[in-house]
Amino acid sequence: MEELANLFHGFAVALQPYNIMLMIVGITLGVIIGVLPGLGGANGVAILLPLTFSMPPTSAIIMLSCIYWGALFGGAITSILFNIPGEPWSVATTFDGYPMAQQGKPGEALTAAFTSSFVGALFAVIMITLVAPLVAGFALRFGPAEKFAVYFLAFCSFVGLSKEPPFKTIAAMMMGFALAAVGLDSITGQLRLTFGVTELLNGFDFLIAVIGLFGIGEILLTMEEGLAFRGGNASINLRVVLQTWRELPAYWMTSLRSCLIGCWMGVTPAGATPASFMSYGIAKRLSRRGNNFGKGEIEGVIAPETAAHAAGTAALLPMLSLGVPGSPTAAVLLGGLLIWGLQPGPMLFVEQKEFVWGLIASMYLGNLAGLIVVLTCVPIFAAILRVPFSIIAPLILVLCAIGAYSVHNSTFDVMLMLVFGVLGYLLKKCNYPLAPLVLAIVLGDKAEEAFRQSLLGSQGSLGVFFSNGLVSTIMALGLVALFWSAIQDGYSRLRTSMA
Amino acid sequence: MTERSGSESGPAHKTLEFGMALLIGAFGLVVIFGSVKAGINWGAEGPRAGFFPFYVGAAIVGASAINLWNAQRDDDGRVFADWGQLRQVMSVLVPTAIYVASMPFVGLYVASTVFIAWFMRWLGGYRWLTTIAVAVGMPVVTYLVFERWFLVPLPKGPFEEWLGL
Numbered sequence: 001m002e003e004l005a006n007l008f009h010g011f012a013v014a015l016q017p018y019n020i021m022l023m024i025v026g027i028t029l030g031v032i033i034g035v036l037p038g039l040g041g042a043n044g045v046a047i048l049l050p051l052t053f054s055m056p057p058t059s060a061i062i063m064l065s066c067i068y069w070g071a072l073f074g075g076a077i078t079s080i081l082f083n084i085p086g087e088p089w090s091v092a093t094t095f096d097g098y099p100m101a102q103q104g105k106p107g108e109a110l111t112a113a114f115t116s117s118f119v120g121a122l123f124a125v126i127m128i129t130l131v132a133p134l135v136a137g138f139a140l141r142f143g144p145a146e147k148f149a150v151y152f153l154a155f156c157s158f159v160g161l162s163k164e165p166p167f168k169t170i171a172a173m174m175m176g177f178a179l180a181a182v183g184l185d186s187i188t189g190q191l192r193l194t195f196g197v198t199e200l201l202n203g204f205d206f207l208i209a210v211i212g213l214f215g216i217g218e219i220l221l222t223m224e225e226g227l228a229f230r231g232g233n234a235s236i237n238l239r240v241v242l243q244t245w246r247e248l249p250a251y252w253m254t255s256l257r258s259c260l261i262g263c264w265m266g267v268t269p270a271g272a273t274p275a276s277f278m279s280y281g282i283a284k285r286l287s288r289r290g291n292n293f294g295k296g297e298i299e300g301v302i303a304p305e306t307a308a309h310a311a312g313t314a315a316l317l318p319m320l321s322l323g324v325p326g327s328p329t330a331a332v333l334l335g336g337l338l339i340w341g342l343q344p345g346p347m348l349f350v351e352q353k354e355f356v357w358g359l360i361a362s363m364y365l366g367n368l369a370g371l372i373v374v375l376t377c378v379p380i381f382a383a384i385l386r387v388p389f390s391i392i393a394p395l396i397l398v399l400c401a402i403g404a405y406s407v408h409n410s411t412f413d414v415m416l417m418l419v420f421g422v423l424g425y426l427l428k429k430c431n432y433p434l435a436p437l438v439l440a441i442v443l444g445d446k447a448e449e450a451f452r453q454s455l456l457g458s459q460g461s462l463g464v465f466f467s468n469g470l471v472s473t474i475m476a477l478g479l480v481a482l483f484w485s486a487i488q489d490g491y492s493r494l495r496t497s498m499a
Numbered sequence: 500m501t502e503r504s505g506s507e508s509g510p511a512h513k514t515l516e517f518g519m520a521l522l523i524g525a526f527g528l529v530v531i532f533g534s535v536k537a538g539i540n541w542g543a544e545g546p547r548a549g550f551f552p553f554y555v556g557a558a559i560v561g562a563s564a565i566n567l568w569n570a571q572r573d574d575d576g577r578v579f580a581d582w583g584q585l586r587q588v589m590s591v592l593v594p595t596a597i598y599v600a601s602m603p604f605v606g607l608y609v610a611s612t613v614f615i616a617w618f619m620r621w622l623g624g625y626r627w628l629t630t631i632a633v634a635v636g637m638p639v640v641t642y643l644v645f646e647r648w649f650l651v652p653l654p655k656g657p658f659e660e661w662l663g664l
Contacts (some may be wrong), residue, residue: 023616050649050651051649051651053651054649054650064597067601110604165566166565167562167565167569168562168563168566170558171520171523171559171562171563171566174527174555174556174559174562175523175526175559176559177551177552177555178526178527178530178552178555178559181530181551181552181555185537185548187544187545187548188542188544188547188548190537190538190547190548191537191548192533192534192536192537192548192552193530193534193537193547193552194535216595219591220588220591220592223584223587223588223590223591224580224584224585224587224588225584388623390618390619390623390624390625391619391623391625391633393591393618394614394615394618394619395615395633395637397591397595397598397614398611398615398637400612400639401598401599401602401607401611402607402641402645402653405602405607405654406645406651406652406653407655409652409654411602411603411654414599414602415599415600416600417599418596421595422592425588426515426519427519429579429580430513430515430519432519448551451551452545452546452550452551455545455546456545456546460541460546474611486534491578
């Protein structure tokens with residue numbers, strides 16, 4: 001059991017006092033980020049990434065991933081107490097969480113949400129512990145063609161699985177690839193698409209894009225609704241927590257199912273948001289009390305929260321083992337790896353054991369710490385929400401500007417951030433998905449490199465992507481994912497015509 | 500082109516959808532143009548720099564054409580946002596643009612102070628005391644956290660120079 005020894009070594013790393021402190025700081029910041037409108041997991045991590053430039057990589061990733069867990073926890077607070085989802089993946093939590101709070105059971109709803117989040121995350125971390133080394137070991141044998149096939153699969157599942165129109169997904173994704181291509185071509189060393197603008201020599205940094213698209217864009221969207229805000233009150237006491245915990249085991253089937261849905265949706269880059277909706281929908285259909293869903297059913301809180309947290313955590317599996325992030329936030333973390341001088345992908349498990357296992361161990365500890373922090377500090381976080389948006393908004397905008405500036409110490413980047421912000425607002429309003437755009441900016445260069453290297457090996461024949469069983473299988477899966485909605489359409493049409 | 504539905508009025512969603520598809524399509528054309536300039540065929544050492552982006556650009560143009568077609572086909576008469584909402588958005592966007600543009604000249608701290616103060620005083624309607632407390636407090640905290648604790652330098656202007664920071 002070499003993995004077990006590695007994991008224990010990882011715990012030793014994560015349990016160093018400095019790292020524990022960063023863990024708590026990260027969780028607290030993360031919950032605040034999750035609670036505040038306009039600051040989400042992805043751009044929260046992006047803004048704080050420059051703070052970690054001077055830290056050792058292991059400590060840096062522990063802090064940043066804990067921000068991510070915190071944000072996952074925090075989204076539930078606003079959904080349940082104020083019917084305002086702090087994060088897109090907690091929209092489904094509002095359906096039953098808010099009615100529960102209205103009926104005078106906010107403590108139960110919050111406890112159920114936090115506990116389910118923890119269960120979902122724990123399930124996903126155990127899966128990562130067991131599966132990630134295997135996947136990484138397997139992926140070590142990948143050549144350029146297989147690598148490209150994995151990217152192909154990742155991007156195709158976006159098109160097939162996202163709820164946005166497929167051609168909008170493709171347009172957004174391809175814009176990301178185009179932005180990634182700007183600047184120095186890594187293979188020939190030639191400049192391209194810069195049109196003589198010196199600021200574009202190094203291309204577009206995805207951190208700027210993330211801060212603009214998600215941060216500024218979100219603020220502009222929130223402004224549409226105006227500045228009015230109704231506050232609410234909440235507290236959790238130990239009695240309510242224990243009582244809710246006694247109720248929860250009865251819903252083990254829902255939890256398990258939601259864990260599996262979450263892990264699956266997290267590994268394929270569909271992400272936490274569709275996972276939470278899917279899990280809620282299935283729970284509603286299968287539950288004996290399905291008719292009560294939407295009126296304050298505790299199962300309707302458990303299902304989406306478990307799935308969202310499982311998906312959010314599972315998104316790190318492909319990032320660690322293949323170098324393909326499963327969500328925008330995982331993409332930002334992957335960008336962090338590059339900045340700290342680590343090469344994401346299967347080699348991490350061979351060359352950077354301490355980093356990988358320290359991170360995995362911190363996932364166990366971070367989620368436990370997160371559960372404790374949110375259960376004990378809910379009133380404080382709810383109070384943050386009562387700070388009016390006209391104070392929060394300028395502070396967030398200033399933070400975004402600081403984050404964008406400190407990536408390269410460049411004020412040009414701050415302007416770029418604003419442009420991305422307006423773009424993000426418009427794209428969001430027109431129903432273009434932002435996640436594939438960001439992922440394409442992060443992975444564009446790597447995908448292109450794999451593509452060109454494969455073609456070099458085959459003298460330009462596309463047959464290289466179907467040259468052996470492995471690569472053909474991945475490519476075929478990708479094509480299925482690409483046409484998934486069309487296949488579903490055809491199938492249901494076939495069934496109706498048969499009936 | 501404006502459409503009215505009920506009491507709300509504002510630019511039609513269709514117009515914006517249309518404009519977005521055109522804009523993205525134009526971006527695709529720029530990418531194709533740039534790729535062709537960089538060379539899209541095979542050179543001595545394999546595919547040249549414009550090879551991959553060329554197909555990316557082509558895909559953008561193709562997808563935008565379909566989005567354009569879809570946009571003009573289904574018109575549900577929705578408005579994009581009513582004028583009041585757009586005014587709200589602009590009331591944030593315009594000062595943010597000024598804030599960002601002034602940063603290279605006056606530095607981040609002074610620009611942030613003015614920006615926060617403006618926001619709170621005019622959009623939030625706070626008392627001067629609260630406004631000034633937050634507007635001055637935030638940059639000070641930022642300075643301590645970023646420059647002192649995490650050693651991340653932020654842009655400074657004449658004011659910081661005068662203070663000798």
